[in-house]
């Protein structure tokens with residue numbers, strides 16, 4: 001384990017299926033806490049940056065929510081897994097490098113190794129959060145089943161055998177996000193001495 005100087009006070013590691021609302025919920029937390037306290041980290045950020053460089057692609061579009069990234073998702077998954085097989089914490093380290101806010105919100109954990117890395121580096125501070133919703137709702141948000149993506153570890157790696165500290169149901173007929181996130185926000189505010 002590398003010598004780490006900076007220690008975050010709280011690390012919330014989010015996961016969830018495509019279009020479950022991971023970005024929506026983590027952006028909501030960032031807006032509530034502010035950028036001085038909270039930083040949203042995306043493990044896919046450094047992956048897409050390197051993939052775009054190696055394949056001469058438009059990084060801005062890869063990072064965006066549109067169809068461009070979906071064209072390359074299956075190959076990015078395979079490319080990323082090649083990197084992870086050599087070093088499971090590779091993208092976690094890159095995504096956390098230089099971050100100095102006390103509260104870290106990792107928006108896109110996908111594999112056991114993602115969760116295990118944070119729990120190993122920050123055992124006291126790490127809590128796991130699962131964002132869930134129905135397939136119907138995901139479809140309404142633009143998701144459709146894609147073989148090689150929705151049946152891959154990238155989408156299924158945390159489907160079973162994981163105890164999540166928090167579960168957020170991101171559905172219209174569920175309690176409001178404000179209500180569901182109240183305890184997590186309180187935890188974050190206490191961690192940041194707010």
Ligand SMILES: Nc1ncnc2c1ncn2[C@@H]1O[C@H](COP(=O)(O)OP(=O)(O)O)[C@@H](O)[C@H]1O
Nearest residue numbers: 016017018019020021022023024025065141170
């Ligand atoms: N509670 C919500 N209310 C309104 N729009 C939502 C909500 N949750 C998700 N969305 C929208 O659904 C789409 C997918 O959400 P997103 O956060 O990008 O999913 P993920 O990051 O899990 O793939 C986005 O357009 C987002 O704005």
Ligand SMILES: C[C@@](O)(CCOP(=O)(O)OP(=O)(O)O)CC(=O)O
Nearest residue numbers: 018019044047076077080108110154
């Ligand atoms: C190759 C990926 O990093 C692509 C992730 O892209 P996004 O993070 O944009 O995914 P969603 O927000 O869930 O739609 C997945 C992986 O297996 O590493």
